[in-house]
Amino acid sequence: AQSVAQPEDQVNVAEGNPLTVKCTYSVSGNPYLFWYVQYPNRGLQFLLKYITGDNLVKGSYGFEAEFNKSQTSFHLKKPSALVSDSALYFCAVRPPRATNKLIFGTGTLLAVQP
Amino acid sequence: NAGVTQTPKFQVLKTGQSMTLQCAQDMNHEYMSWYRQDPGMGLRLIHYSVGAGITDQGEVPNGYNVSRSTTEDFPLRLLSAAPSQTSVYFCASSYGATDNYGYTFGSGTRLTVV
Numbered sequence: 001a002q003s004v005a006q007p008e009d010q011v012n013v014a015e016g017n018p019l020t021v022k023c024t025y026s027v028s029g030n031p032y033l034f035w036y037v038q039y040p041n042r043g044l045q046f047l048l049k050y051i052t053g054d055n056l057v058k059g060s061y062g063f064e065a066e067f068n069k070s071q072t073s074f075h076l077k078k079p080s081a082l083v084s085d086s087a088l089y090f091c092a093v094r095p096p097r098a099t100n101k102l103i104f105g106t107g108t109l110l111a112v113q114p
Numbered sequence: 115n116a117g118v119t120q121t122p123k124f125q126v127l128k129t130g131q132s133m134t135l136q137c138a139q140d141m142n143h144e145y146m147s148w149y150r151q152d153p154g155m156g157l158r159l160i161h162y163s164v165g166a167g168i169t170d171q172g173e174v175p176n177g178y179n180v181s182r183s184t185t186e187d188f189p190l191r192l193l194s195a196a197p198s199q200t201s202v203y204f205c206a207s208s209y210g211a212t213d214n215y216g217y218t219f220g221s222g223t224r225l226t227v228v
Contacts, residue, residue, distance in 0.1 A: 034216055043118070043204055044157075046216030051148075090156060101172065101219070104149075104156040 001029045004093050006105035013081045014113050017080045021076040021108045023091030032094040033074040034102065035065055047089075050074060061085070081112045117141070120205050120220035127195040134227045137205035143218070145208045146188040147172070148180065149224075150201040163188055171193050179195065179227040195227045 009091025013019045025031065030047045032051050036044040055067045065076045074091060091105040121136045139146065147162035159172030161184040177199060179191040188207075192199060202224050206217040 036216070036219075041221070042219045043219030044206075044217075045219070049216055092157075101159060101162070102157075104158075106154055106156040 001067060002093070002095050002103055004091055004103050004105040006089075006091055006108045008106060008108050009106075010109040010111060012111045012113065015083050016080050019078050019081045019085070019110065019112070021091075021110060023076065024075050025072050025073045025074065025091075025093045025103075027072075027093050027095045027103075031096060033065075033067060034094070035059065035063070035074075035076050036088045036090045037061075038090065038107075044090060048078070049069035055075040081110075083112045083114050086110055086112045117217050118205055118207055119167065119224050120203075122223060123210060123221065124224050125226070127192070127225065129195060129197060129227060132191065132193050133195065133218040135203055135205075135225070137188045137190065138186050139205075140186065141207065141218065143207035143209055145210055146167075146182065146218075147206050148178070148188070148190045148208035149203060149204045149206065150174065152201050160190065161202075169190050174178075176201060192225075197227045200227045201223065201225060202203070 013021045034049045035047040038044045042082045048057050052059050057109045063078050088107050088109050090107050092102045118139045144165045148160040149157040151157050158174045160178050161180040162171045166185050192209050202222050204222050205220040208217045
C-alpha cells in the first residue's frame with residue numbers, strides 16, 4: 001500500500017540550531033513530494049515541493065528539503081531554527097498517475113525553544 | 115483576499131442530523147478537494163473534483179456527498195451525522211496537481227457530533 005511515514009511525533013530544537021523533520025515514503029515510481037506547515041487553528045500552508053531535478057529544493061521561510069531516491073526519503077531541513085517555526089509539519093506524496101490525490105503523513109510537531 | 119473560504123468554523127451536531135459544510139474559492143482553480151484531519155492519522159481525502167460537474171471519491175467517502183455545480187463552490191454534505199465524523203474538515207484547491215504553489219487550504223471546520 002502507498003504510504004508516507006513521519007517517524008517522529010515531535011521534534012524539539014533550540015533556537016538557532018539546525019532542524020530536521022524526517023519523512024519517508026512507500027510509493028512505486030517517481031512521486032511528487034511536498035511539505036506543508038500548519039499553525040494552530042489554521043489550514044495547511046504549502047512550503048515546498050519536489051517534482052524532478054536537483055535533489056535539494058528550497059522553499060518558503062528558509063526551509064529546504066533533500067530528496068533521496070535510494071532511501072525513499074524527503075527530509076525537511078532548516079539551518080537555523082526560529083521560535084516562530086514552531087508548528088505542525090506534514091509531508092505529502094502524489095503517486096505517479098494519481099493526478100489528483102495527495103497522501104499525507106501523520107504530521108510532526110516542531111517545538112523550538114528560545 | 116483571494117483564497118479558500120470555509121463556513122462554518124465550528125459546528126456541533128446531534129447524531130442523525132444532516133448539514134452542509136461550505137467551501138468557496140475565488141482563484142478560478144479547477145481542482146477542489148475535501149480532507150478530514152484526525153489526531154495521529156494525518157489528512158485523509160474524502161472527495162475531490164477536477165472541474166465543474168465532475169466529482170470522485172477519495173480514501174474515506176462513506177457518509178459524505180459532494181457536488182460541483184460551479185467552479186467556485188464545492189460543498190460537503192453529511193447526510194446522517196455519526197460520532198465517527200467528529201473531526202476537523204479542510205477544503206483545498208489548486209490549478210492542478212502540479213501547481214507551483216501546491217494546494218491552497220481553507221482554515222477548516224471543526225465538527226463535533228454528539
